[in-house]
Amino acid sequence: MKKTLDEASRRKWCVWVLCAGCVANLQANTSLQKHAAVFMAQQTAALQRDISQDATPAAVPKHNTTRPWVVLPAEATAYVLCYHQFDVPNNRYSISAAKLAEHIDWLRSNGWEIVPLETLVDFLEGRTDIPLKSVVITIDDGYASVYRRAWPVLRKKRVPWTFFVYTDFIGVGSAACTWAHLQELVKHGVNVQNHSKSHAFLNIRGERTEQQYIEFLYAELLQSKQELERRLGTKVWAYAYPYGAWSTQVRDLAVSLGYRALLTVDPQPAKATTSPTALGRVVITSDLQDKLAEILCERTLEVEVVEPLPHQILRQPVVLVRCRVISPSALQSVRIHVGVHKVVSLHYDSQTCELSAVVHVVHSTSQRITIEAEDLSTGRKVANSWQVEWRLPQVQEFSSRQPPTANQ
Numbered sequence: 001m002k003k004t005l006d007e008a009s010r011r012k013w014c015v016w017v018l019c020a021g022c023v024a025n026l027q028a029n030t031s032l033q034k035h036a037a038v039f040m041a042q043q044t045a046a047l048q049r050d051i052s053q054d055a056t057p058a059a060v061p062k063h064n065t066t067r068p069w070v071v072l073p074a075e076a077t078a079y080v081l082c083y084h085q086f087d088v089p090n091n092r093y094s095i096s097a098a099k100l101a102e103h104i105d106w107l108r109s110n111g112w113e114i115v116p117l118e119t120l121v122d123f124l125e126g127r128t129d130i131p132l133k134s135v136v137i138t139i140d141d142g143y144a145s146v147y148r149r150a151w152p153v154l155r156k157k158r159v160p161w162t163f164f165v166y167t168d169f170i171g172v173g174s175a176a177c178t179w180a181h182l183q184e185l186v187k188h189g190v191n192v193q194n195h196s197k198s199h200a201f202l203n204i205r206g207e208r209t210e211q212q213y214i215e216f217l218y219a220e221l222l223q224s225k226q227e228l229e230r231r232l233g234t235k236v237w238a239y240a241y242p243y244g245a246w247s248t249q250v251r252d253l254a255v256s257l258g259y260r261a262l263l264t265v266d267p268q269p270a271k272a273t274t275s276p277t278a279l280g281r282v283v284i285t286s287d288l289q290d291k292l293a294e295i296l297c298e299r300t301l302e303v304e305v306v307e308p309l310p311h312q313i314l315r316q317p318v319v320l321v322r323c324r325v326i327s328p329s330a331l332q333s334v335r336i337h338v339g340v341h342k343v344v345s346l347h348y349d350s351q352t353c354e355l356s357a358v359v360h361v362v363h364s365t366s367q368r369i370t371i372e373a374e375d376l377s378t379g380r381k382v383a384n385s386w387q388v389e390w391r392l393p394q395v396q397e398f399s400s401r402q403p404p405t406a407n408q
C-alpha cells in the first residue's frame, strides 16, 4: 500500500488536530499548554510518518494530474531594501554603518548586483533588462545619521541608492538632514525622492471632509514633490508611502501626479510582471540585520507547487507543503523556510525530487515559503519561493503580535 491516508483524510486530520480542545484557554492554563504541546508533537510526528510513506514515485504529482499545481519558473528577482537610521543606540530602525558595509560586501560576494531604483523601474516598464539577482538600496525619512554615517560607506563603495525624505522633517532639529545636506547628496548623484510632506497615513481620511481629504492628499503627494524639485533642482518620480500605507484612491492620484514608482513595505521581491506602482520593500530592522541571506531568495530553482498554492488562504495553523523540483534536479542540502524560520520536519526524495514538509504557524500572517538547496553540478545555492496567507480563526491567535511603533 503506497499511501496510508488519502488526500482528503489527511486534510481532515489536520483540521481535527487544530480544533481539538479550546485553544483560547491555552494562554491562561500552563498545564493545558503542556498537554497541547505534547499532543501537537505526537500529531506532527504521525503526519511526518505518513508523509514519509507517501513520498514514493507513485505519489509524485504529474502534469496530467487533476490536482491543481503551479510552476514557479526560475526568473530575475529584485529586492528593494529599506533602511532608516545608522549608529543610533537602542533603536529598532537603526543598524550600524559597519553592518551596512557588511551587507553590501555580502551582496556583492554572493552574486547580487546593486542597481539604481530607476533601472529596476525601467525593467518593470519593459525598457531594459536587469541582472538575475538584483538589489535596490533605499533609505527612508531623512535622518542626519544617513548623511553622516551611511553616506560615507555608500560613497566609498560606489553604491547607487535612493533617499526617500519627508519635507516637514528636513532642517528641523539635529536628528534631521538639512536642505544643504540633500543638495550635496544630489550633487554627488544620490537619488532623492519623496516620502510625503508630514509622514501621515495617507489611507486614513479620519475626521476630514471629502474636500479636506483631497487637499490633504495633494499636500502629501504634490506639494512635497514640488518643494523637493524646487529646492534640489531634480525631477521627483518615486514615492515611498509612509508606513507603506496606501489605498487605490491614493495610488490613482499619485499616478495621475506623474509618479512612475510607488513603494510599499510589503516584503515581496519584484519580478518582470510586478507593477512599478506596487513595489514591495524589505525593511531592515536591527532584528533582521543578520538575516539578509535568509531574506533574499534567488528564484533560480524551478519548482512545481502542489500545495498550498501561491496566495492560497489557509484556515489551519498546520499545513502540508508539497512540491516537486523540476530543475536543477541534482540537489543537496534541501531545506525549507517559512518566513525566516527553518522548517525541520522535512522529507525530500532525491529520486522523485518531491518535497513534503509540515509547516506550523501560530497566528494569522502572510508568509513566504522558500525552498533552498545546493545545486550539485555548480555548488551554488538555488532557491524559489511563494507567498501564502494564514487567516486563522480569532480564537487560535494566542500569540501576541507587536504593533508597529516607529516610522517605516
Ligand SMILES: [Zn+2]
Pocket: 140, 141, 195, 199, 242, 243, 407, 408
Ligand atoms: Zn518613514
